[in-house]
Amino acid sequence: MNWNRQTPSAMPSHRYRPYDERVPVPPIDRTWPTNRTTVAPLWVPVDLRDGNQALAEPMDPQRKRQLFEQLIAMGYKEIEVGYPSASQTDFDFVRDLATQDLVPDDVTIVVFTAARTDLIERTYESVRGLPNVVLHMYTATAPTWRSVVLGHDRDTLHRLILDAAQDVARGGDATPGVRFEFSPEVFNLTEPDFALQVCDSLTELWDASPDRPVIHNLPATVEISTPNVYADQIEYMHHNLARRESVILSVHPHNDRGTGVACAELAVLAGAQRVEGCLFGNGERTGNVDLVTLALNLHAQGVDPMIDFSDIDSVRRTVEYCNRIEVHPRHPYGGDLVYTAFSGTHQDAIKKGFAHHHASAETAGADPARHPWEVPYLPIDPRDVGRDYTEVIRVNSQSGKGGIAYLLQSGYGIDLPRLLQIDFAKRVQQATDSSGAEISAEQLWELLQEHYFHHGVLQQWTVEHLANGDRLRIRATSGEIAVNGDAVGTGPVDALARVLSERGIDLEVLALTQQSTTSGRDAQAVTFAQCRVGGRVEWGVALDRSVTASALRAVLATVTGTAAPGPM
Ligand SMILES: CC(=O)SCCNC(=O)CCNC(=O)[C@H](O)C(C)(C)COP(=O)(O)OP(=O)(O)OC[C@H]1O[C@@H](n2cnc3c(N)ncnc32)[C@H](O)[C@@H]1OP(=O)(O)O
Numbered sequence: 219m220n221w222n223r224q225t226p227s228a229m230p231s232h233r234y235r236p237y238d239e240r241v242p243v244p245p246i247d248r249t250w251p252t253n254r255t256t257v258a259p260l261w262v263p264v265d266l267r268d269g270n271q272a273l274a275e276p277m278d279p280q281r282k283r284q285l286f287e288q289l290i291a292m293g294y295k296e297i298e299v300g301y302p303s304a305s306q307t308d309f310d311f312v313r314d315l316a317t318q319d320l321v322p323d324d325v326t327i328v329v330f331t332a333a334r335t336d337l338i339e340r341t342y343e344s345v346r347g348l349p350n351v352v353l354h355m356y357t358a359t360a361p362t363w364r365s366v367v368l369g370h371d372r373d374t375l376h377r378l379i380l381d382a383a384q385d386v387a388r389g390g391d392a393t394p395g396v397r398f399e400f401s402p403e404v405f406n407l408t409e410p411d412f413a414l415q416v417c418d419s420l421t422e423l424w425d426a427s428p429d430r431p432v433i434h435n436l437p438a439t440v441e442i443s444t445p446n447v448y449a450d451q452i453e454y455m456h457h458n459l460a461r462r463e464s465v466i467l468s469v470h471p472h473n474d475r476g477t478g479v480a481c482a483e484l485a486v487l488a489g490a491q492r493v494e495g496c497l498f499g500n501g502e503r504t505g506n507v508d509l510v511t512l513a514l515n516l517h518a519q520g521v522d523p524m525i526d527f528s529d530i531d532s533v534r535r536t537v538e539y540c541n542r543i544e545v546h547p548r549h550p551y552g553g554d555l556v557y558t559a560f561s562g563t564h565q566d567a568i569k570k571g572f573a574h575h576h577a578s579a580e581t582a583g584a585d586p587a588r589h590p591w592e593v594p595y596l597p598i599d600p601r602d603v604g605r606d607y608t609e610v611i612r613v614n615s616q617s618g619k620g621g622i623a624y625l626l627q628s629g630y631g632i633d634l635p636r637l638l639q640i641d642f643a644k645r646v647q648q649a650t651d652s653s654g655a656e657i658s659a660e661q662l663w664e665l666l667q668e669h670y671f672h673h674g675v676l677q678q679w680t681v682e683h684l685a686n687g688d689r690l691r692i693r694a695t696s697g698e699i700a701v702n703g704d705a706v707g708t709g710p711v712d713a714l715a716r717v718l719s720e721r722g723i724d725l726e727v728l729a730l731t732q733q734s735t736t737s738g739r740d741a742q743a744v745t746f747a748q749c750r751v752g753g754r755v756e757w758g759v760a761l762d763r764s765v766t767a768s769a770l771r772a773v774l775a776t777v778t779g780t781a782a783p784g785p786m
């Protein structure tokens with residue numbers, strides 16, 4: 219059988235080479251596939267530098283300050299704040315941090331520079347007075363960058379890096395508390411032996427020690443391969459870096475293939491201790507790795523990310539304001555739609571999951587917000603990140619009875635009986651199919667009223683308790699039909715059926731359920747009546763303070779339009 223009928227496309231794919239023709243990946247005894255992450259790495263947001271340099275309108279001082287304060291409030295302890303030698307704005311921002319005492323004692327500021335004497339000197343000038351600083355120097359080391367951009371062979375480039383590193387070390391002598399970071403930009407396309415040689419020479423030159431470790435930051439500047447290859451490259455460095463205990467192994471993935479998060483996660487399994495990225499994945503081209511997803515992926519594994527996302531919407535608002543870029547509605551954990559189900563079977567499962575969660579928390583005597591989470595289709599409890607349940611289920615033509623019932627339950631406190639859910643879902647389906655649009659809880663409520671409520675007046679009714687039952691005297695209308703009479707039955711509803719049948723309407727009550735919508739003085743009784751009326755099964759729903767009136771009106775609602783109009 220020819221089960222795959224795809225044919226060659228017109229795309230010039232032959233122009234590109236697979237990663238293994240671009241960079242050698244040394245054989246390693248890899249351990250990362252079976253490792254587990256049990257503690258959060260050191261997160262380093264680079265929004266104010268790498269994220270900022272990718273914006274059409276880089277942040278002004280006010281936006282930079284706002285984002286910086288947001289990062290501090292969330293608990294980040296090492297923050298790259300800019301490229302101070304590149305622009306006056308960045309320089310002034312770092313000076314403001316220093317002179318206005320804006321950096322908490324336990325926070326380290328990272329400043330970024332190219333490997334050039336003048337830029338390094340200017341960078342040191344910017345951090346004067348700041349007690350905890352990382353000076354981050356970078357140079358591209360991959361072959362294409364060496365030959366096309368920088369015009370240096372391996373040895374010459376290595377020499378230039380060492381010269382610049384001497385400048386960094388000299389500046390460090392006059393800057394107490396400073397530590398050093400080096401990034402071989404485009405590490406993932408750099409020959410592993412060269413990356414190792416350069417990093418090791420800087421570890422030595424900067425005399426790294428466990429007390430004053432060097433940071434080697436190994437960027438996937440442009441993603442080139444599946445994340446397992448990056449993990450292998452990182453594990454190779456992890457196993458082979460000299461003075462490993464004096465090195466903090468850091469990663470800096472981008473997202474060109476859409477696998478930045480996977481690269482970072484596998485890199486941590488492979489030995490990375492520090493991750494640079496941006497909130498919601500802003501950054502050059504397709505962005506830096508997204509720190510929100512990384513942190514909350516850990517949270518969803520039961521590992522504390524050590525960063526506070528308990529009000530993700532306010533974080534998102536700040537990021538959107540500062541970057542002037544909106545977060546996609548489907549963005550993991552923070553998008554508008556990520557805790558919302560439209561499809562019927564998902565809604566049904568979520569509704570049952572909520573009920574199960576609350577019942578099991580109650581049985582355990584636990585707070586539902588702390589109780590183990592096992593709700594289908596929701597990887598985390600939306601409340602963990604400050605979202606609520608109102609948006610979890612939204613109804614359109616893809617929805618089913620479970621979602622509709624959930625909205626009415628959460629919005630109006632009524633639990634439709636299962637058979638009514640099925641009946642009502644068909645009417646909702648007709649409405650959403652013809653509008654093509656979503657339907658809100660309010661609109662569902664209106665539709666429910668339109669189709670099932672008693673459209674008439676219950677003008678007068680009395681119930682007299684007799685030895686052989688109840689006598690009902692009633693005067694009412696239901697739609698075009700007037701009901702006026704009295705009868706004795708086993709109860710008021712049975713008596714009403716008799717009044718109706720004496721007047722030629724054949725009505726049998728098949729099911730009648732009642733609930734209370736609220737408690738206390740505002741309590742209302744809601745009645746769901748399923749009746750066979752003239753051979754057809756109809757539903758009626760009524761709300762009334764009086765339990766009896768509610769039942770009578772629900773039954774009356776089922777006779778609307780079923781009998782010839784006129785006084786009876
Ligand atoms: C992957 C990354 O994110 S790396 C960071 C990139 N960020 C930025 O570029 C934002 C800020 N940059 C800037 O403001 C400017 O580029 C500056 C101030 C750093 C330099 O400006 P200019 O001197 O005008 O140079 P220009 O912007 O054209 O950069 C190209 C030059 O930098 C050199 N260069 C590139 N990387 C490095 C490096 N790591 N160290 C030293 N020089 C470098 C190039 O070889 C080129 O030199 P050439 O002009 O002699 O050929």
Ligand SMILES: CC(C)C(=O)C(=O)O
Nearest residue numbers: 356401403404437439
């Ligand atoms: C130089 C490093 C840190 C970088 O920004 C990148 O490679 O994207």
